[in-house]
Amino acid sequence: MVEMQLRNRGIHDPQVLGAMRSVPRHEFVSAQYRFRAYDDNPLPIEFGQTISQPYIVGFMTELLRLDNRHRVLEVGTGSGYQTAILATLAREVFTIDILAPLVEAARTRLTALGFANIRFDVRNGYLGWPEFAPFDRIMVTAGPAFIPNALIDQLGEGGRMVIPVGDISKNQMLKLVVKDDLSRIDIKESVPVRFVPLLNNPKEVT
DSSP: OIIIIIGGGTOOOHHHHHHHHHSOGGGGSOGGGGGGTTSSSOEEOGGGOEEOOHHHHHHHHHHHOOOTTOEEEEEOOTTSHHHHHHHHHSSEEEEEESOHHHHHHHHHHHHHTTOOSEEEEEOOGGGOOGGGOOEEEEEEOSBOSSOOHHHHHHEEEEEEEEEEESOTTSOEEEEEEEEOTTOOEEEEEEEEEOOOBOOSSGGGOO
């Protein structure tokens, strides 16, 4: 997976490649999909959500430019796979999801794998986790129609946020939000992507 799907497609950060080599992706998919765990495709998980394809996980992680000093907010815990990659690289990860069963399953899974630098909560991703802001990095793994102001506010000076934005019926655009040391915001478009929508309410799950 690392050599064929990541390095050969332009993911070169050795820390990112090392993290993705060390985290057992098959632990984050259901038994019926384990034979496909290392394919370069998204896979379904519970409640109509997905675990992103390895290349996109690596690409988004590389955009963040993480190191072991950083405190990271992850919006969209999902299976916990991206959480594990972030926690391997960062000092501390604060991960939230609006779907409580996903949060609890990820907590159980990541604790069993030995991760001790992750905090979990059930929250609306549009609102972030202000009690622990500011964050050095923010990773959003579901697609809102716009960049939530609360997440921009919770990004610290010198911070970076990666977020897919756009109409869920079409390709979304992966965006990199950078806040400089004077709190000025620069937003760059990266690549088209397809993510599940960022939910405002768990009742939106069908």
